[in-house]
Amino acid sequence: MTEKRNHNAEHYFASTPKSEAKFGMVHTRLRGEDFKFLTASSVFSKKQVDLGTRLLIEAMQLPDAGDVLDVGCGYGAVGIAAATSNPQLHVVMTDVNMRAVQLARKNLKINKLSNAEVRCGYLYEPIKDSTFNCVLSNPPVSAGMETVKAIITHAPRVMAEEATFQMVIRSKIGAKTLPSVLTETFGDCMVLARKSGYRVFLAKKVDLR
Numbered sequence: 001m002t003e004k005r006n007h008n009a010e011h012y013f014a015s016t017p018k019s020e021a022k023f024g025m026v027h028t029r030l031r032g033e034d035f036k037f038l039t040a041s042s043v044f045s046k047k048q049v050d051l052g053t054r055l056l057i058e059a060m061q062l063p064d065a066g067d068v069l070d071v072g073c074g075y076g077a078v079g080i081a082a083a084t085s086n087p088q089l090h091v092v093m094t095d096v097n098m099r100a101v102q103l104a105r106k107n108l109k110i111n112k113l114s115n116a117e118v119r120c121g122y123l124y125e126p127i128k129d130s131t132f133n134c135v136l137s138n139p140p141v142s143a144g145m146e147t148v149k150a151i152i153t154h155a156p157r158v159m160a161e162e163a164t165f166q167m168v169i170r171s172k173i174g175a176k177t178l179p180s181v182l183t184e185t186f187g188d189c190m191v192l193a194r195k196s197g198y199r200v201f202l203a204k205k206v207d208l209r
């Protein structure tokens with residue numbers, strides 16, 4: 001997370017932000033495509049696409065077809081870039097912050113996507129009866145490492161066999177902790193990309209029977 005917040009600002013992970021929404025528009029290029037994102041106060045990285053988000057988007061390995069989950073989608077950059085990269089995918093984006101969910105829904109329309117949807121709720125609760133071929137996460141580190149760990153350890157329940165889990169984190173925060181949590185959960189993990197003080201980790205769900 002690179003964004004500075006003033007002392008009285010709400011956390012970006014408040015479920016129903018109370019502050020008046022001040023809107024902005026981010027124009028950016030990701031994976032060779034142009035995007036416009038409507039953003040607002042009390043939502044993560046409202047002035048620009050965060051460096052960690054950008055690294056995850058540029059590095060992410062997407063399946064040829066199937067279902068992709070962007071857990072903690074914010075205004076939707078990761079899920080929208082995934083849905084644009086491959087129209088064969090169906091992308092589900094979730095967030096606990098209702099304002100983020102509303103923005104992500106608007107951003108699907110602004111970017112003319114019909115192969116993605118947005119659901120509101122805590123971690124995997126909104127998609128608990130589904131399985132995915134790929135789970136993508138730029139986790140809410142400000143909410144605490146327990147939340148980050150829960151995103152990792154609960155992911156296999158919503159993953160198909162051979163599905164990948166891909167998470168970006170600031171190296172200073174996650175370089176030591178994440179490999180052990182990922183390895184305990186999935187048996188192994190690798191660093192997919194490393195840049196600007198961030199790392200993208202990838203782990204695969206394998207059938208250990």
Ligand SMILES: C[S@@+](CC[C@H](N)C(=O)[O-])C[C@H]1O[C@@H](n2cnc3c(N)ncnc32)[C@H](O)[C@@H]1O
Nearest residue numbers: 013044053072073074095096097122123138140
């Ligand atoms: C670091 S931000 C990343 C947002 C977006 N993926 C991006 O990269 O721009 C983490 C997101 O997780 C959401 N979040 C925090 N706690 C959550 C929870 N328990 N369940 C679901 N989403 C959560 C926050 O509201 C925030 O939008």
